[in-house]
Amino acid sequence: MGEPSDLLASVRELVDRNLVLIAIASVVYWVALSYVKGETRKFPNGMFKVAGLFDWLVVVHDPKVIDEIRMLPDTVLSSYDAIDEVCGTLFPMLLNWRPTLFSLPEPSSGVHPGKHISKNPYHVPIVRAQLTRALPRLVPGVYEEVVVAFKDFIPPTNDWSSIKVLDTMMKIVARASNRIFVGTPLCRDPDYVNLNVQFTVDVIKAGSILRMFPHTLRPIVNKFISKVPKRIEDGLKHLVPLFMERRKEREEKGADYPEKPLDLLSWLMDEASDKEATDWYLTSRILTVNFAAIHTSSMTFTHALYYLAAYPKYMQPLREEVEEVVKRHGWSKDALDEMHHLDSFIKESQRLCPLAILLMSRILVKDHVFSDGTMVPKGTTIAVATDTTHLSDERYEDPHTFDGFRYVKLKGCHNGPAGTERKYDMVSATIDSLGFGLGRHACPGRFFAVSELKMMLAHAVVTYDMKMADEGVRPEDVWVSAACVPNPTAQVLFRKRA
């Protein structure tokens, strides 16, 4: 018999290579998904439940009930319990951690490492308030990063080159986002970029497999499958030198020293106390914000780019808008705010291709009777089906057709009080646009995300000619469980703008 570590390594490899379990799960979810799509039509206003492997999911799609979810407090509907369950974060991050060379997590504060994110989500107000407020000052740096990253990954050449967009956009988004999370030079380190892209994949992979097992077996299964603790160790190697540098500056010059970097790490260090200020906790927090930011933004961007490369008629008006606005404002937040056609184009793509057909997962903390009379018991997971409002012909004319400038037209026809037309902006989370969720847990990073995506698309349209390798055909989306993934193998052709 081989060493236990050999056994562990071969089980990991088996799981990694492929994934009989994930295949089974995908089939089950695919069936469930088709069912969800069918049921939303069959029960236009009611809730219904679909079966997973080990639990049931209650799907909500009545706009009145969705609005109720928006308003219900966390004492009735828990978003964090749902995240813990869906991603299995508790188990991948907690139960398989090994001592590292760096600071060790100790569960003595009453909150286990792994649960510290959901029990103390102090990064959420930082992202929502500090990051959003700082955007006008952050945009020039992010723009610089976007330009350099595009040049590195898609060099503008005279001949057409074929690019696998989703993979490439993950790296560009990781660099642009980490420019304001941890700054240069770390945001450009290929190993750090790769780590952040992979961290999300590993959490989701481990979480998907764990969900197929009863709670009691999950810690054991997790020992064999999770790569998350290793990723956190890799994160520590990259981030600890930066933490030490920043701590030294703070000690020598005070917490608000004049040249203190304007980035997420500074804000986290300002707010974190006790254990949260130690290496392991800060590292897991930065990886968690990357988890929330990178795949979401790169999937959203790739969906939009596929529409643009397949429907070239949009290219010229977008170029004209970008060039006219940048001439007046430079590459600034003001300029991005005035790119209405670009905003509409990405929002329309998100309407048809949101991250998932089911968003806003919540677990009921207590029994609750919704306004439609349905009693949903404590412990049930509920989620909102986006397609009922996104594809409603009462809300949108010709809802199944991509109309890149739909929201510009809607703004033009709007005759409500001044300012209310802003509901058609991409950052607005409304019942008609659920892509960022709704209410108290609506994505706090959406203000940054929209600026980043607009910057990327604006830069792409003025720098490159683009077309689908298969001209005029938008590649089919791939459904993984409820997620709407832009085709991961499709190639877009790029060349320097003629």
Ligand code: HEM
């Ligand atoms: C286009 C890109 C993005 C999309 C489509 C997106 C979408 C979402 C959605 C659907 C939710 C859940 C909302 C709910 O349950 O009601 C969410 C939550 C969240 N997002 Fe985003 N997101 C994006 C980018 C970002 C970025 C760039 C950041 C960070 C800078 C971020 C940080 C977060 C955080 C921290 C949460 C949890 C909020 C909470 O628990 O209250 N997201 N996002």
